[in-house]
Amino acid sequence: MEFDRQALSQAIAFRRALHQAPELSGEEARTAETVAARLHGFAPDQLLTGLGGHGVACIFEGAEPGPSLLLRCELDALPIEEISDAPHRSRILGKGHLCGHDGHSAILTLVASALSQRRPARGRVILLFQPAEETGAGAAAVLADPAFAAIRPDMALSLHNLPGLPLGEASLREGPVNCASRGLRITLSGKTAHASMPQDGLSPMAAMTRLMPALAALGPGGALDESFRLVTITHARLGEPAFGIAPGTGEIWATLRTLRDEAMAALIEEAERLVISEADAAGLGHALAYEDIFTHCENHPAAVALLRSALDAEGIAHRPGEPMYPSEDFGRFASVSRSAMFFLGAGLDHPRLHNPDYDFPDDLIAIGARVFLRAVREALG
Ligand SMILES: [Zn+2]
Ligand SMILES: [Zn+2]
Structure with a gap:
């Protein structure tokens, strides 16, 4: 698969334009407008x-009936200040792509340009620009949208760039590829008092100092196998910043993480039991809430076979790779x-994802679009 030079340079320019105007999860109104235009x-x-x-969602129909194939990218950026001298660096303080x-969005616009020249022979291609990936809310919201029911696909593919993998090489495997994770927010409530008479109040301090290491001990991390559990304490707050x-x-x-959803259910139960017993022992009230809920990402053999065949046809080296610790x-x-997702190498020494000096390598735009377009042609002609 080849793209004409003009289409490719426009996709690169488009990527850089998006890069300059990052928007956070759930706030991608202007990005969505730019993409739709x-x-x-x-x-x-x-x-x-x-x-x-x-x-x-951008849809190209084939002349004949057939299956529908969805290709998905994401719209959102991160609340991180970018460190860069590039002319296309973020113009929004404290936010960065x-x-x-x-880059993933630019890839799908390049696929759209090719499909506009030649539609699939049969079935339907859906190019989905999904919001709010970083918080785990976007995919669920899209799937729950009644408008999505009418375009429910038979197969869904996605890619993510991956620093640490040689530039332009791919990683693709069956089974779990990304961890299940969720944020657990624990609130402990006692009673405030004057700082001179703490005995009149009920402070959660001692329970908190016991709970944090105990929660972390439930998930010590290690190798990513079926028994993997990781609990990371990400934030804690006691009272208000006042001396009186x-x-x-x-x-x-606390962020809970496991390889599969089944193991997550067991970890949740143990974490909740621990919180309740510490709170009860200290006479504290407790509330538990979950945010940023990610199910584990499982690659289906049929979708993997299509991607593998597309990678081979495009002469792109690939390896099975290991499942990823992050969630998706x-x-x-x-x-x-x-559904299946594959990873495209951003370079061995490329700055890691979510680092302030990270920037998507433009070389991956044509490579990613070639793989997706080849998959479309193999599946739908
Ligand atoms: Zn991310
Ligand atoms: Zn991402």
């Missing part, structure tokens, strides 16, 4: 906006279709 130029058969928030979602008040409330944030909300698509 670009896609409109490719005269798709349908262009849906406002999917699950700011999601955009530091996961490469600008003995604290009456405390909060602990693409896993949700496994609930409605056969």
